[in-house]
Amino acid sequence: MELVTPHIGLLFWTTLTFVILLVLLRKFAWKPILGAVHTREDNIQKALDAAKEAEEKMSALTAQNEDLLKQAREERDIILREAKEAKESIVSEAKGIAQTEADRILVAANEQIANERMKALTELKNQVGQLSLEIAEKILSTELDDKSKQEALVNNLVEDVNLN
Amino acid sequence: MRNIKSTIVLVLVAIFSFTSLQVKAGGHGKGDFNASEFILHHVMDAHEWHLVGDNHVGLPIILLDQGLVSFSSSAFNVPVSVEQGDYAVTQDGKYAIFHETIYKTSNGELNFDSSGHPTNEMPLDFSITRNVASMLLSAVLLLLIFGSSARAYKKRGVESAPKKLQSWMEPLVLFVRDEIAKPNINEHKYQRYMPYLLTAFFFIWINNLLGLIPFFPGGSNLTGNIAFTMVMAVLTLIITNFSGNKNYWGHIFNPLGSSMPWAAKVPLYIILLPIEVAGIFIKSVALMIRLFANITAGHIVILAFTSIIFIKQSAGWSGLSVPMSLFISVLELLVAFLQAFIFTMLSALFIGSAVDEAHH
Numbered sequence: 001m002e003l004v005t006p007h008i009g010l011l012f013w014t015t016l017t018f019v020i021l022l023v024l025l026r027k028f029a030w031k032p033i034l035g036a037v038h039t040r041e042d043n044i045q046k047a048l049d050a051a052k053e054a055e056e057k058m059s060a061l062t063a064q065n066e067d068l069l070k071q072a073r074e075e076r077d078i079i080l081r082e083a084k085e086a087k088e089s090i091v092s093e094a095k096g097i098a099q100t101e102a103d104r105i106l107v108a109a110n111e112q113i114a115n116e117r118m119k120a121l122t123e124l125k126n127q128v129g130q131l132s133l134e135i136a137e138k139i140l141s142t143e144l145d146d147k148s149k150q151e152a153l154v155n156n157l158v159e160d161v162n163l164n
Numbered sequence: 165m166r167n168i169k170s171t172i173v174l175v176l177v178a179i180f181s182f183t184s185l186q187v188k189a190g191g192h193g194k195g196d197f198n199a200s201e202f203i204l205h206h207v208m209d210a211h212e213w214h215l216v217g218d219n220h221v222g223l224p225i226i227l228l229d230q231g232l233v234s235f236s237s238s239a240f241n242v243p244v245s246v247e248q249g250d251y252a253v254t255q256d257g258k259y260a261i262f263h264e265t266i267y268k269t270s271n272g273e274l275n276f277d278s279s280g281h282p283t284n285e286m287p288l289d290f291s292i293t294r295n296v297a298s299m300l301l302s303a304v305l306l307l308l309i310f311g312s313s314a315r316a317y318k319k320r321g322v323e324s325a326p327k328k329l330q331s332w333m334e335p336l337v338l339f340v341r342d343e344i345a346k347p348n349i350n351e352h353k354y355q356r357y358m359p360y361l362l363t364a365f366f367f368i369w370i371n372n373l374l375g376l377i378p379f380f381p382g383g384s385n386l387t388g389n390i391a392f393t394m395v396m397a398v399l400t401l402i403i404t405n406f407s408g409n410k411n412y413w414g415h416i417f418n419p420l421g422s423s424m425p426w427a428a429k430v431p432l433y434i435i436l437l438p439i440e441v442a443g444i445f446i447k448s449v450a451l452m453i454r455l456f457a458n459i460t461a462g463h464i465v466i467l468a469f470t471s472i473i474f475i476k477q478s479a480g481w482s483g484l485s486v487p488m489s490l491f492i493s494v495l496e497l498l499v500a501f502l503q504a505f506i507f508t509m510l511s512a513l514f515i516g517s518a519v520d521e522a523h524h
Contacts, residue, residue: 002204002208002263003204003207003208003390003460004390004456005390006389006390006391006394007209007289007391008288008289008290009226009288009289009290009291009293009296010209010293010295010296010389010391010392011391011394011395012290013290013292013296013299014296014299014391014392014395014396015395017296017299017300017303018363018367018395018396018399020303021303021306021307021363021367022359022360022363024307025306025307025310025359025362025363026359026363028307028310028311028314029307029310029311029313029314030310030337030358030359030362030363031359032314032315032317032318033310033313033314033317033333033334033337034337034341034355034358036317036318036322037334037337037338039322040322040323043322043323
């Protein structure tokens with residue numbers, strides 16, 4: 001019976017000790033420890049969240065980069081194609097212009113040649129006429145006694161008057 | 165391995181062959197060894213702290229006897245031996261101590277009734293007994309252990325990993341939070357009860373462990389004392405019922421709810437309500453008895469195995485007694501933790517049921 005009879009002294013001291021211990025530990029141990037652990041757990045959670053977010057951002061960024069790259073490639077292709085086209089058109093235009101110019105020059109040259117020829121011919125005709133006159137004069141001046149001499153002379157003269 | 169085995173066998177044979185070695189229990193050496201008296205003396209509270217042999221540490225005696233009276237327990241230095249037993253009286257003959265109970269005397273003598281109980285007046289005894297001293301020691305230890313752990317968080321900062329003592333205590337604190345408080349108490353309300361649960365858990369555990377140390381300053385059976393477990397159980401009772409919400413009281417005073425009309429419920433409630441109300445207290449009484457009985461039983465079993473040597477008065481029996489009490493001591497290490505855990509766990513369960521919101 002003695003074993004299961006609570007004594008007033010121990011009841012009192014246990015209550016007092018426990019309550020004081022509870023107050024002291026609460027202030028100096030449990031609050032700092034639980035607070036620190038809670039803060040740490042919060043920080044870990046935050047870090048994990050941030051890592052996840054960064055990963056998501058990273059993958060979004062990669063996708064964006066790929067898009068940009070693709071776009072850039074397309075743009076490059078377009079530019080190249082345009083440049084090629086431009087080159088071709090420029091070349092063909094230049095060719096056209098050169099052709100016309102050449103044609104024009106050719107035509108002009110031909111005309112000039114024709115003109116010069118005409119001029120030359122005209123001059124030649126004039127000179128021939130004049131020469132003929134001179135020849136005739138000479139022939140006339142020289143004795144036109146012999147017919148054969150006359151012919152030889154004329155032939156000789158004519159031979160001298162090479163058209164070219 | 166074989167060497168160890170053969171060594172053990174040799175030692176055992178040697179011990180059993182020394183059966184002629186006589187053993188007598190020191191200090192109890194009058195006549196036959198009384199095991200039950202020896203065991204009871206050790207599991208009960210005492211006004212002095214036994215060291216070795218006949219050496220004791222005197223503890224403060226504090227009495228409420230028309231004012232506060234205080235002196236050292238070593239002041240009971242006049243031994244008196246009568247037919248009903250031995251007791252000790254102070255020099256001035258004002259107080260006598262008989263079976264760890266202090267009585268007032270006028271002439272330094274106790275008067276006994278026919279059944280052997282003293283009839284003298286008993287002053288209110290608020291002495292720092294062995295249990296109180298051991299409890300104060302445990303409180304100081306707890307303050308040192310957890311104070312320094314808490315300081316480590318301030319010193320090292322929250323981000324760095326816990327070290328040394330801090331790294332041993334943190335998992336234990338988290339164990340109470342994650343395995344005891346959180347599963348039993350509503351997630352948004354458990355924080356309010358954490359200081360009580362943590363203090364109760366570590367207070368019971370460290371005192372269980374101190375009780376398992378067989379020599380000074382351990383060995384007192386504080387957590388196996390009904391007064392200690394009563395205070396702890398009453399604290400849980402008070403916290404539970406002061407936290408009780410509408411839902412909790414509804415379960416007690418209207419356990420059938422709206423499942424029946426009042427006309428049918430009233431006759432049932434004549435039986436049910438007293439049971440429900442008694443249940444409030446029975447839970448705490450169970451808490452009180454469970455801790456008391458488990459720890460006291462552990463102490464009794466260890467002491468009983470040790471007593472075999474003295475009952476048989478032969479050191480040879482230590483071959484049986486020492487391994488058995490060692491085995492029980494190791495088991496008691498587990499029980500020390502387990503009982504602290506169960507007490508806190510059930511406290512959390514009761515508090516949890518008191519603050520739980522209606523969900524069924």
